[in-house]
Amino acid sequence: MSHDDNPLDDPGADPFEIARTAAADLARLTGVDRHDIALTLGSGWGKAAELLGQTVATIPATEVTGFSRPALEGHVGTLRSILTPTGKRVLVIGARTHFYEGHGVRRVVHSVRTAAAAGATIMVLTNGAGGVNPSYTPGRPVLIRDHINLTAASPLEGATFVDLTDLYTPRLREIARTIDPTLDEGVYCQFRGPHYETPAEVRMAGIIGGDIVGMSTALEAIAAREAGMDVLGLSLITNLAAGIQTTPLSHDEVLEAGKAAEPVISRLLADVVEAL
Numbered sequence: 679m680s681h682d683d684n685p686l687d688d689p690g691a692d693p694f695e696i697a698r699t700a701a702a703d704l705a706r707l708t709g710v711d712r713h714d715i716a717l718t719l720g721s722g723w724g725k726a727a728e729l730l731g732q733t734v735a736t737i738p739a740t741e742v743t744g745f746s747r748p749a750l751e752g753h754v755g756t757l758r759s760i761l762t763p764t765g766k767r768v769l770v771i772g773a774r775t776h777f778y779e780g781h782g783v784r785r786v787v788h789s790v791r792t793a794a795a796a797g798a799t800i801m802v803l804t805n806g807a808g809g810v811n812p813s814y815t816p817g818r819p820v821l822i823r824d825h826i827n828l829t830a831a832s833p834l835e836g837a838t839f840v841d842l843t844d845l846y847t848p849r850l851r852e853i854a855r856t857i858d859p860t861l862d863e864g865v866y867c868q869f870r871g872p873h874y875e876t877p878a879e880v881r882m883a884g885i886i887g888g889d890i891v892g893m894s895t896a897l898e899a900i901a902a903r904e905a906g907m908d909v910l911g912l913s914l915i916t917n918l919a920a921g922i923q924t925t926p927l928s929h930d931e932v933l934e935a936g937k938a939a940e941p942v943i944s945r946l947l948a949d950v951v952e953a954l
């Protein structure tokens with residue numbers, strides 16, 4: 679675990695004010711005052727950034743207030759500002775803090791709040807995930823229709839009541855399906871991790887209505903909606919969830935499936951973002 683000073687760790691600090699400071703850092707370091715769309719890239723989705731348009735600036739996330747040092751050694755998280763052919767400003771977030779890192783929910787959703795403070799009105803969240811729905815196969819992208827938050831946490835603090843009826847914005851899902859009519863829609867279950875689920879937990883996820891299991895996205899989506907953003911979620915099925923596949927799960931397998939699917943799903947993601 680990294681030991682870094684982070685203003686978000688001060689319980690008396692206002693996370694929204696820190697996000698506004700971060701957005702100002704971002705504007706200064708990228709030279710881009712406002713962004714329209716923010717995109718968090720999960721396992722397998724990394725190549726989309728190159729296909730989106732012209733990279734105006736790439737900065738290490740650690741230069742921006744409140745961003746954490748990456749959990750994985752040797753991996754430097756970046757924030758990238760892209761100008762698309764139709765003139766959209768896209769902020770690509772290649773630095774995700776997971777809930778399982780144990781730094782608290784404020785750090786998990788800081789990139790989303792920073793994107794909102796930078797002007798973004800659409801938050802695109804992508805991830806690699808395990809397939810619970812028996813019709814899913816590794817390498818397949820799935821649109822997130824809804825989620826079940828099994829982390830027992832929330833990014834909302836105090837008596838902040840936010841409606842999540844249409845959390846994954848129907849209009850954006852429709853646009854994604856015009857780009858790829860074969861896209862299925864599924865319910866994403868966020869578990870805390872970092873262990874993979876047991877077969878019994880995966881069975882439970884299926885029984886309560888889940889199609890996909892993973893360790894990100896739901897908390898970020900809630901924070902995005904709190905900030906007034908529209909949300910689009912996409913999962914890459916990197917493996918069948920525990921007990922659905924008979925062999926043990928491994929992180930290498932997840933990464934490899936992500937790499938194999940990367941060219942296809944990155945093209946899809948770039949086309950979807952351009953159509954939003």
Ligand code: HPA
Pocket residue numbers: 806807808809874875891892893916917918919920927932
């Ligand atoms: N479970 C949870 N998270 C994951 C999985 C999984 O099977 N695959 C990739 N991320």
